[in-house]
């Protein structure tokens with residue numbers, strides 16, 4: 001069993017252990033002392049983003065806006081959008097996140113005027129986590145390095161598809177013990 005799948009499985013306990021230690025440290029120092037909070041893919045537990053990467057990008061196309069959600073002990077701004085099919089999504093914006101982007105980018109129906117979008121998926125389980133945005137004047141397809149290296153790009157993640165590590169800890173610890 002030395003295929004890619006088994007090595008991924010083999011890595012999981014290490015990752016879960018790291019998350020567990022982080023959760024433990026954060027609870028020991030009662031948060032608010034600079035502990036970063038991890039956001040995980042709700043489907044598979046993959047670490048998608050840290051709260052330190054949060055960056056609010058306001059859009060005039062948002063249907064509504066609220067800031068009653070906390071990530072890493074800090075209030076974050078959540079915007080509600082509707083797609084052309086009438087489906088609504090609450091999203092939080094990040095400077096960057098560990099997501100797969102499905103280029104080419106599309107300039108139509110963008111929730112952030114002046115930006116083109118790509119679907120952003122979990123690199124492990126491929127579940128859609130949100131959308132990545134890049135300047136509309138850019139080539140439709142760019143490299144990951146170009147995307148990550150720019151200050152003009154960001155990622156909007158569907159809050160419902162994420163799990164905060166403090167919620168996840170009760171799920172993660174038994175998983176680590178089982179392996």
Ligand SMILES: [Zn+2]
Pocket residue numbers: 041042043044045046122123124125126127
């Ligand atoms: Zn996933």
